[in-house]
Amino acid sequence: MSASREYLLNVQSVAKAFGGNQVLRDVSFNVQRGEIVGLLGPNGSGKSTLLNCITGFEAVDGGAIALGARRIERLQAHRIVRHGIARTFQLPSMPTKMSVIEVAMAACTRQHGVFATLLGLPALRRAEEQARTKAERLIDELLLSPVRDLPASALSGGQKKLLGIVCALMGEPELVLLDEPTAGVHPNLRRDLVEALKRLNAQGMTLVIVEHDMHFIRDVCSRCVVLDRGEIVASCRPDKLASNARVIQAYLGGRHSPQALEENAP
Amino acid sequence: MFDFLVSALTFASLYGLMALGLNLQAGYGGLLNFGHIAFAGLGAYATGIAVQAGYSPWLGMAVGVLLAMGLGGCVARLGRKLASDYWGIATLAIAEILRVVATNEGWLTGGAQGIGAIPTLFDGVGFLVMMLVLLGIATLLCQRLADGRFGRALRLMREEPQLAACMGYDLISLKSRAIMASAALTAIAGSLYAHFMSYVGPDYLLASETFLLWTMLMIGGLGNLRGVLLGVLLVQAAYSLVPFAKDYLGFDSDLAGALRLGLIGAILLACLMWRSEGLIPEKVRKIA
Amino acid sequence: MLQFLIDTLLRATDLALIAFGLSLVYGLVKFPNIAHVQYAMLGAYLTYGLDAAGVPLPLALLFAALLVGALTLVLQRLVFQRLLKSGPAIAMIGSLAIAMLLVAALQGSAGTFPRMFELPLKAPILLGDARITHTQLYFFATTLILLAAFTVALFHTRLGRAMRALAGNPALANASGLHAARITLMVTFASGAIAGLGGGLLALSTGAHINLGHDLLLPVFAAAILGGLGNPMGAVAGALLIAFTETLVTNLNFGWLVGREMAFLPVSYISGAAFLILLLALLFKPYGLFDREVRRV
Numbered sequence: 016m017s018a019s020r021e022y023l024l025n026v027q028s029v030a031k032a033f034g035g036n037q038v039l040r041d042v043s044f045n046v047q048r049g050e051i052v053g054l055l056g057p058n059g060s061g062k063s064t065l066l067n068c069i070t071g072f073e074a075v076d077g078g079a080i081a082l083g084a085r086r087i088e089r090l091q092a093h094r095i096v097r098h099g100i101a102r103t104f105q106l107p108s109m110p111t112k113m114s115v116i117e118v119a120m121a122a123c124t125r126q127h128g129v130f131a132t133l134l135g136l137p138a139l140r141r142a143e144e145q146a147r148t149k150a151e152r153l154i155d156e157l158l159l160s161p162v163r164d165l166p167a168s169a170l171s172g173g174q175k176k177l178l179g180i181v182c183a184l185m186g187e188p189e190l191v192l193l194d195e196p197t198a199g200v201h202p203n204l205r206r207d208l209v210e211a212l213k214r215l216n217a218q219g220m221t222l223v224i225v226e227h228d229m230h231f232i233r234d235v236c237s238r239c240v241v242l243d244r245g246e247i248v249a250s251c252r253p254d255k256l257a258s259n260a261r262v263i264q265a266y267l268g269g270r271h272s273p274q275a276l277e278e279n280a281p
Numbered sequence: 282m283f284d285f286l287v288s289a290l291t292f293a294s295l296y297g298l299m300a301l302g303l304n305l306q307a308g309y310g311g312l313l314n315f316g317h318i319a320f321a322g323l324g325a326y327a328t329g330i331a332v333q334a335g336y337s338p339w340l341g342m343a344v345g346v347l348l349a350m351g352l353g354g355c356v357a358r359l360g361r362k363l364a365s366d367y368w369g370i371a372t373l374a375i376a377e378i379l380r381v382v383a384t385n386e387g388w389l390t391g392g393a394q395g396i397g398a399i400p401t402l403f404d405g406v407g408f409l410v411m412m413l414v415l416l417g418i419a420t421l422l423c424q425r426l427a428d429g430r431f432g433r434a435l436r437l438m439r440e441e442p443q444l445a446a447c448m449g450y451d452l453i454s455l456k457s458r459a460i461m462a463s464a465a466l467t468a469i470a471g472s473l474y475a476h477f478m479s480y481v482g483p484d485y486l487l488a489s490e491t492f493l494l495w496t497m498l499m500i501g502g503l504g505n506l507r508g509v510l511l512g513v514l515l516v517q518a519a520y521s522l523v524p525f526a527k528d529y530l531g532f533d534s535d536l537a538g539a540l541r542l543g544l545i546g547a548i549l550l551a552c553l554m555w556r557s558e559g560l561i562p563e564k565v566r567k568i569a
Numbered sequence: 570m571l572q573f574l575i576d577t578l579l580r581a582t583d584l585a586l587i588a589f590g591l592s593l594v595y596g597l598v599k600f601p602n603i604a605h606v607q608y609a610m611l612g613a614y615l616t617y618g619l620d621a622a623g624v625p626l627p628l629a630l631l632f633a634a635l636l637v638g639a640l641t642l643v644l645q646r647l648v649f650q651r652l653l654k655s656g657p658a659i660a661m662i663g664s665l666a667i668a669m670l671l672v673a674a675l676q677g678s679a680g681t682f683p684r685m686f687e688l689p690l691k692a693p694i695l696l697g698d699a700r701i702t703h704t705q706l707y708f709f710a711t712t713l714i715l716l717a718a719f720t721v722a723l724f725h726t727r728l729g730r731a732m733r734a735l736a737g738n739p740a741l742a743n744a745s746g747l748h749a750a751r752i753t754l755m756v757t758f759a760s761g762a763i764a765g766l767g768g769g770l771l772a773l774s775t776g777a778h779i780n781l782g783h784d785l786l787l788p789v790f791a792a793a794i795l796g797g798l799g800n801p802m803g804a805v806a807g808a809l810l811i812a813f814t815e816t817l818v819t820n821l822n823f824g825w826l827v828g829r830e831m832a833f834l835p836v837s838y839i840s841g842a843a844f845l846i847l848l849l850a851l852l853f854k855p856y857g858l859f860d861r862e863v864r865r866v
Contacts, residue, residue: 072443096449104447110440112504113433116568121433122448129462132429133422143430147568166565182448313658359852366601366661367794371851374787374844381841488783492665499662539677546669553663554648557655 022081023048023190023221024069024100029078029088031061031068038064040245042078046190051212051222053232053253056242057266062225063105065242066192070102071095082190097124101183102192105225107175109167115159115178118167119150122185146185153181156211158204173200177208184215191215193224197231209234229253241265285521287409291477293517294412298470300497300509301419305463307495308504308563309432310456311439313369314356315491316376320349320464321471322383322486328472329396329481330389338400342472346465353464357457373488380486395482402476412473419466420506426462427506428566435459436504496549502559511561519544571699573816579705580812581805582712586767587785588792588804589716594760596736596799597753598649600657604667605764606789610782612637612765613772614675617684634766641761642754668782676779683778708770715766716805723801732756736799787840791847797857807858811843818842 024046031039038061046052056062067073069080071092080088087095110118123146131139154160157177162170167178176196183191196212197205212235216222226232232239233253241249241256243265249256256262299321306312324345331341356372363371383390390396403411426432438445438455446452475481493516501512520541527537552559587609591602615633620626644667652663693700723729734741735752768781775781792811796803819839850857 070447072446091451092446093449093451096447102447104443107444108441109444110437112440112563112565113436114565114568117433117566118437118444120568121437121445123430124434124449127430127434127450129426129431129458132426132431135425135429139430164565164567179444182444186449313661363851363855364657366657367851367855369658369661370601370787370790371848374791374848374851377787378841378844378848381837381844385835385837385841492669495662495665533680535680536677538681539673539675541673542669543673543677546666546673550648550663550666550670553652553659553666557652557659 022046023083024223025079025081026065026069027079027081029065029068029080030076031064031073032076038245039068039075042242042245042247044240044247044250046221046223048189048221049216049219050238051216051224051236053236053239054223054225054242055227055232055239055256055262059244060242060265061245062242063194066102066194066225069095070100070192096186096188099189100192101186101188101190103176103179103183103194103196105194105198106172107179109170109175109178111166111168113167114164115167115170116147116150116154116163118178119154119181119185120146122182123149124186149185150181153184157181158207171199173204176200177204180208188220190221190223193222193226195225195227197226197228205231229256232256284405287405289517289521291409291412293513294409294416295470295474295477296494296497296517297416297510297513298412298419298473299467300494300513301416301423301506302463302465302467302470303494303498304504304506304509305423305426305466306460307498308509309427309435309439310459311365312456312460313365314372314460314463315369315488315495316356316372316374317463317467317494318486318488318490319352319372319376319379320467321474321490322376322379323349323352324468324471325475325481325485326383326390326396327468328475329391329399332399333391333396338402338472338476342469345472346468349464349468349471350461353460354457357460358453361453373491376486376488376491380483383483383486390483393483395480395484397480399475399479399481401479402473408477415469415473420510424506427504431458493545496545499559500548500552502561502563504563505559505561508559508561508563512559515548515560516545519548571696573820575696575699575701576820577809577812577816578709579701580815581809582709583771584785584788584792584808584811585716585805586712586770587764588789588796588808589719589801590760590763590767591789592793592796592798592801592804593732593763594756595793597732597756598645598653598660600649600653600660601664601790602649603661603664603786604644604671605664605760606785607668607671607782608637608641608761608764609768609771609785610675610777610779611640611671612768613777613781614679614684615765616769616772617686617777620686621684630766630769633769634762637765637768638758638762641764642758645754645757672779672782679777679779681779683776684772685776686773688773702774704773708773711770712767715763719763720802728752728755784840787847788843791843791850794847794850794855795858797859800857800859803857803859810858811846814846815839815842 022045026045027043029039029042042065054062064073068075071087071090071094075088078088079086082098082100085098087098126139126142154163157180159174159177159181162174170178176199180193180196197208200208209231212222224236236253239251239253239256240247241262248261248265249259251259302320303314303317306314324342327345327348328338328341331344332338356375359371384393386392402408434445434450434455438450438452442452471485474485497512497516498509500515501510502508523537523541523544526532526540532540587606591605612633615636616629619629619632624632648663648667649660652660688704691703693702694706723733731752735749772781788811792807793804795807795810796805818834
């Protein structure tokens with residue numbers, strides 16, 4: 016496989032099985048720099064597994080994944096993060112003994128050695144200042160300022176997701192993978208989230224978003240990739256999804272012929 | 282009476298250093314090290330062997346620290362897939378192996394007799410003053426570590442390892458560094474213990490010593506420096522009161538020993554049942 | 570050769586019952602109970618006490634076992650069930666506290682001097698070059714019978730099947746009508762009683778002494794882990810392996826290695842062997858040699 020510089024993320028024939036269950040069959044898709052790609056699919060299609068494989072939380076059985084020119088499918092999660100991919104979790108769990116701001120500051124991973132901390136050199140102190148400022152800015156942007164000093168575990172589910180996004184963004188990644196960012200989030204907040212994501216994209220961040228909310232997809236994504244039972248079955252613009260027979264088949268269960276679906280399409 | 286107090290406080294500060302070390306691993310890192318005393322033992326024996334061979338005791342301490350850090354690094358890497366409580370048993374096994382080696386390799390360690398005639402550096406009050414100064418410095422350094430970047434990374438790893446990995450932290454490396462820092466501090470304490478007692482023997486490596494340190498941590502409060510020091514004082518007080526009770530009420534030494542152990546066990550159990558965070562629980566830190 | 574076999578089997582019997590009990594209950598409580606070996610020690614002291622009070626030995630063993638089982642039940646109900654809510658690590662430290670309390674109680678009431686049983690003195694039985702005392706034979710035979718009985722109970726009774734189902738998949742077992750809490754308590758009782766029995770039998774040879782529990786801790790855990798926690802038969806196999814290695818290590822003549830006629834490892838390295846095996850087991854095969862269920866290590 017030739018790692019191409021045009022694509023920021025290139026997933027090629029990835030396969031993953033758990034026990035006897037082949038969750039991912041032959042998944043291939045790519046993401047160009049600057050895109051916002053939606054990753055859709057019915058429950059059980061393998062979306063979370065795919066995300067885990069890309070970010071190194073699961074090992075692939077076969078296939079290749081490349082970030083730019085670099086092959087990453089065999090790397091450990093923390094290395095992949097350092098190369099510029101960040102992710103969020105669907106149901107984030109947050110520490111009980113750390114405040115929201117502290118968790119966000121923890122996402123600055125430079126100079127976290129024992130000696131650096133002990134010596135407390137001016138460089139480190141400046142870095143801490145910068146980390147705090149940056150964390151506060153992101154917390155503000157994602158409307159978490161009111162809960163800045165609360166223990167992170169005391170946040171609501173939706174707020175924890177936002178904190179997860181803050182943490183993902185602290186590392187200034189090139190590519191962010193979001194796992195159902197709007198589920199459980201208040202509708203007003205959802206609008207602000209859409210705006211925030213669009214802003215980040217305008218600043219050069221590439222996004223891949225796993226989502227079920229079609230409105231959100233239509234508002235934000237430039238392209239959609241649909242996963243069904245471990246395979247990519249469609250890759251098109253959001254407005255073309257409803258008329259894509261294969262997509263409808265995936266969601267409704269494949270007992271309908273494409274013609275019948277066409278006739279019944281909204 | 283005065284001498285007794287000085288001695289008791291010196292023991293308390295020696296254990297205090299070791300407890301601060303364990304707190305780095307267990308309190309901040311969430312690592313259940315049940316063989317922690319091995320680090321102290323390495324420090325103590327390195328000092329003893331160096332002195333016996335005619336070298337400077339400071340060389341002995343330095344070697345002890347290096348050995349302890351080496352062991353710490355190994356221990357961190359082993360059992361990447363082991364759950365925390367089983368890793369605890371593995372560390373216990375390592376400490377016991379060291380104890381068995383120390384008991385048997387008489388040519389190196391003096392066997393069951395140990396090594397004596399280690400210089401005491403200072404006498405009575407002088408030693409205590411040195412210990413208190415060291416304890417103060419160690420507490421300040423630990424505070425800095427805990428509140429700073431390294432501590433933050435550790436504490437995050439302790440509670441949410443997946444989130445920490447997600448941020449780009451190499452968990453094994455973090456654990457490794459925490460254990461090595463802890464090992465260094467504890468080895469120094471072990472070395473000083475050998476100086477204080479003017480002796481080192483395989484009894485220093487008994488598992489009950491690690492359990493004592495754990496009791497100090499759990500009672501006082503894991504992950505909270507003031508809690509750790511409080512725990513040390515309380516346990517040391519309980520330990521010291523028993524001989525008084527023994528003389529006053531006329532126990533025999535078996536009963537006295539039983540009373541000590543029982544008191545510690547009862548306090549530990551009470552804390553676990555009703556205040557599992559310790560008397561001074563760890564609080565969420567304020568960032569201005 | 571025969572002596573080697575006898576030594577191995579005897580050492581295995583020291584460990585077998587107690588390791589069996591540990592593995593049995595682990596499937597249900599899922600944390601390493603450090604106090605388990607102290608249950609054995611308690612059994613030893615209780616057996617001694619009853620025997621010294623004139624109770625016939627087999628009954629003394631039985632009653633002691635039942636008492637220990639009852640205590641185990643009480644501890645599980647009052648202490649460990651509560652601590653487990655905070656996680657297995659807290660439960661393990663709690664078991665440490667319980668272990669301390671048990672040792673303290675026994676030391677306070679019985680002192681540190683080992684209590685030897687007054688057994689009729691008989692000449693050891695000679696089998697060729699090998700010797701075995703009557704006590705040891707009694708111990709071995711009793712253990713064998715008990716293990717056979719428990720195995721039958723585990724695999725051929727409803728309770729045994731229910732217990733194994735519960736260990737494998739608690740939620741499912743509960744949903745299918747098995748009363749999880751009750752079974753857990755019954756198994757807890759059984760594991761404590763078996764440990765107490767093992768301790769009592771062990772004390773026939775070594776006497777009841779205050780370090781009995783602690784000396785057993787790592788070998789018993791090694792045996793249980795080698796056999797796979799939750800696999801009681803495996804624990805017995807693990808005990809055999811540990812016993813074999815210990816006997817081997819101290820009987821091997823290393824003379825050829827150091828250029829002398831005879832060179833043996835010191836006897837106290839026996840315990841080192843068990844610790845080393847435990848370490849290797851945890852490193853390379855945390856799920857046991859037989860790699861069966863009950864994963865959580």
